[in-house]
Amino acid sequence: MSQRSAAHLQRSVIHLLRRVDQCATQLYSTETADSDLTLRQLAILTAISRQENLSQTDLVSITGIDRSTVAGIVSRLIRKGLLERKRSPLDGRAYCVRLSKRGAKVIAGADRLYSRVEKKLLAGVPAAEAIQFVSTLKAILSVHTDEQSGAPA
Structure with a gap:
């Protein structure tokens, strides 16, 4: 790769975000x-732990994971005994999911896990810059999720 190409990648927001995602995924894998x-x-379980009676459509909106992937994840988590499916209390035709007792135990340490991974990911970044980084990420997501009613662009 030429120096010019390498320099371009080091300025590319898309490339840098993808690389940070790779780092975060690797740190998560190491921690777990x-x-x-x-x-x-974990994102699906965390969302469900914070709000009861979520439908799969709600999970798509909250997590930004596409509909078919959410459906597969929910099915796998039900098979693992971490989620239970039940009729929606708001719409008897629809289903929602909730944590099983086993799922609640699994998710109990999630906040600590997220904190450990984030601390390692942001190691070496001054606290003020880390706060600004999170704020910037939220601003980017806000612009692109508001455009399409909650679905990531």
Whole structure:
């Protein structure tokens, strides 16, 4: 790769975000070597732990994971005994999901896990810059999710 190409990649927001995502995924994998939960599965479980009676459509909106992937993740988590499906209390034709007792135990340490991974990911970044980084990420997401009613662009 030429120096010019390498320099361009080091200025490319898209490339840098993809690389940071790779780092975050690797750190998560290292921290959870004894677990078989993926980051997306953990995101689904975390969303459900924070709000009861979520439909799969709600999970798509909250997590930004596409509909078909959410459906597959929910099915796998039900098979693992971490989620239960039940009729929606708001619409008897629809279903929602909730944590099983086993799922609640699994998710109990999620906040600590997220904190450990984020601390390692942001190691070496001054606190003020880390706060600004999170704020900037939220601003970017806000612009691009508001355009399409909650679905990432």
